[in-house]
Amino acid sequence: MNAPESAVTLLELKLADNERLLGQEHPQTLEVRNDLGIAYLEAGRREEAVSLLGRTLADRRRTLDDDHPGVLVSRNNLAHAYQLTGRTEQAIPLYERVLADWQRTLGDNHPNTLTVRNNLATVYLDSKRAEQAVPLYEQVLAERRRTLDDDDPRTLLSRINLARAYQATGQPQRAVPLFERALADNERTLGDDHPDTLTARGNLALSYQAAGRTERAAPLLERTLAELERTRGIDHPDTLKARSSLAFVHLGTGRAEQAVLLFEQALADWQRTLGDDHPNTLTARNNLAHAYHATGQKGRAIPLLKRALAGRRRTQGNDHPDTLTTRSDLAFTYEETGRPEWAVPLFEGVLADRRRTLGDDHPDTLNSRSDLARAYQATGRVERAVPLYERVLADRRRTLGDDHPDTLNSRSDLASAYRAAGRTEEAIALYERLLPDLREVLGGDHPVTRTVQESLRNARDADRSKTSWWSRPID
CATH class of the missing domain: 1.25.40.10 (Tetratricopeptide repeat domain)
Known part of the structure; x- marks a missing residue:
C-alpha cells in the first residue's frame, strides 16, 4: 500500500472512532474529516474528497460562525477539490468568497490571503479568464518580492504564473522578459537539468513563438526535448509534450515535414503508453490533424478529427470543452476543404452549446460566434x-x-x-x-x-x- 492510501486507511479508522466516541459534529471529528478529505485528494480519490469536504463545510457552517477559521479553511479546501476535478465554475465563487473573508479578517498581505489570491488567479487562468488573473498575479508577485528573497521558490513560481497570464492575454512582449528571468534564475539556483529549469526553458520558447521570434524558439525547444529524453526518458509525458511543442514551432517556421513527423511520433507514443481514448492521445490526434491541414493534406485531417470527436464524445461527453473544440476543428476543416455548407451546422451547434455551458462572454463562445460568421460569409450569406x-x-x-x-x-x-x-x-x-x-x-x-x-x-x-x-x- 502506498503512502497516500496508508494515510487514508488510518484517517478512516480515526474518523470512525471520533464519530462513535465524540459525535459527528464535534470539532475534533470535523477536523479529522477535513484531513481525510485532503488525504483522498492526495490519493487521487477526488470525487470522494469533494463529497467529504462539502459535507465538512456544511457541518462547520451550521455549528460555527461564518468567519471561524475552520469554516474558511473548509471553504478553501472544497474550492481546491473542485479545481482538481475540473469544476472551475464551482471553484471560482468559493475562492472569491474565501479571498474576501481572508482579506477582511487577516489582511491583504497575510500568507493565507496570498495563497488564496494565487489559487483564484490560477483558476481564472485555467477558465480562460486570464484578464482577471493578471492583476491578482501581479499583487502576489509584488508582495512575495517584498517579503521573500528573489530566489525563493514561491517568488520564482509567481513570476512564471504572471508571465503565463500575460501570454494568455496576448501580451507576449511582457511575458518574454519574465520567462527569460525565470529561466536564468532556475539555471542559477537549480541547475540546467532540473525539471523546473526544463519547464522554464519550454515556456520561454513558446513565448518567443507567440511574440513572432520563432528563430529563437526552435533551438530552445530542441535543447529542452533532448534533455528531457536524456533525463526522463522518451516516453515521459513531459517529453511527449515537448515534442508536440517543437512540432508546432516547426509548423510556424515553415518546416512542415519535420512537424508532421514529430506529431505522428507523438500520437504513436501516446497510443502506446496511455491507450487510444486517453485525453492526451485524443489531443495528439487533434494536433496531427492540424498539421495535416496546415501542410495541405486536408483530406487526411478529416478522418483523424472524426475519430478524435468520437473518442471525446465517448469518454468526455458532448459538452466537455475538448469535445466542443474538436467539433469546431472538424467544422473548420470542412470549410477549408471547400465544404462550408457542411461547416455551418457544426459551428451553429458549437456556438449554441458554448453559450449554454460557458456563457455569452466566454472567449470560446466569442471564438465560436466569429467562426460562424466566417462560415456564413464563405457561403455567400454576408x-x-x-x-x-x-x-x-x-x-x-x-x-x-x-x-x-x-x-x-x-x-x-x-x-x-x-x-x-x-x-x-x-x-x-x-x-x-x-x-x-x-x-x-x-x-x-x-x-x-x-x-x-x-x-x-x-x-x-x-x-x-x-x-x-x-x-x-x-x-
Whole structure:
C-alpha cells in the first residue's frame, strides 16, 4: 500500500472512532474529516474528497460562525477539490468568497490571503479568464518580492504564473522578459537539468513563438526535448509534450515535414503508453490533424478529427470543452476543404452549446460566434455574417479591450465583411484605424500587420476604381 492510501486507511479508522466516541459534529471529528478529505485528494480519490469536504463545510457552517477559521479553511479546501476535478465554475465563487473573508479578517498581505489570491488567479487562468488573473498575479508577485528573497521558490513560481497570464492575454512582449528571468534564475539556483529549469526553458520558447521570434524558439525547444529524453526518458509525458511543442514551432517556421513527423511520433507514443481514448492521445490526434491541414493534406485531417470527436464524445461527453473544440476543428476543416455548407451546422451547434455551458462572454463562445460568421460569409450569406462580427467586436472590446490581439482580429474580420457586403468606405475607415494599432501592438513586420496593410491597399484601389468608373463622362 502506498503512502497516500496508508494515510487514508488510518484517517478512516480515526474518523470512525471520533464519530462513535465524540459525535459527528464535534470539532475534533470535523477536523479529522477535513484531513481525510485532503488525504483522498492526495490519493487521487477526488470525487470522494469533494463529497467529504462539502459535507465538512456544511457541518462547520451550521455549528460555527461564518468567519471561524475552520469554516474558511473548509471553504478553501472544497474550492481546491473542485479545481482538481475540473469544476472551475464551482471553484471560482468559493475562492472569491474565501479571498474576501481572508482579506477582511487577516489582511491583504497575510500568507493565507496570498495563497488564496494565487489559487483564484490560477483558476481564472485555467477558465480562460486570464484578464482577471493578471492583476491578482501581479499583487502576489509584488508582495512575495517584498517579503521573500528573489530566489525563493514561491517568488520564482509567481513570476512564471504572471508571465503565463500575460501570454494568455496576448501580451507576449511582457511575458518574454519574465520567462527569460525565470529561466536564468532556475539555471542559477537549480541547475540546467532540473525539471523546473526544463519547464522554464519550454515556456520561454513558446513565448518567443507567440511574440513572432520563432528563430529563437526552435533551438530552445530542441535543447529542452533532448534533455528531457536524456533525463526522463522518451516516453515521459513531459517529453511527449515537448515534442508536440517543437512540432508546432516547426509548423510556424515553415518546416512542415519535420512537424508532421514529430506529431505522428507523438500520437504513436501516446497510443502506446496511455491507450487510444486517453485525453492526451485524443489531443495528439487533434494536433496531427492540424498539421495535416496546415501542410495541405486536408483530406487526411478529416478522418483523424472524426475519430478524435468520437473518442471525446465517448469518454468526455458532448459538452466537455475538448469535445466542443474538436467539433469546431472538424467544422473548420470542412470549410477549408471547400465544404462550408457542411461547416455551418457544426459551428451553429458549437456556438449554441458554448453559450449554454460557458456563457455569452466566454472567449470560446466569442471564438465560436466569429467562426460562424466566417462560415456564413464563405457561403455567400454576408448579411448574416456582418451582425455576428459586429457583436463579437463589441463583446471583445468590452471584455478584452481595444488592443487585445483577439479584438484586433475582430476589427480586421469586420472590415473584410464590410468590404464583401459592398460597404467599402466603412471597411477602409476600419482598416485605417486598425493599422496603427497593429503596428504598435504587434510591430510593422508581423504577418497580421502586413496582411491588413495589403487589405487596406486593395480596398482603396477598389474604391478608386469604383469612383473612377462612375465619374467618367458619358459619350
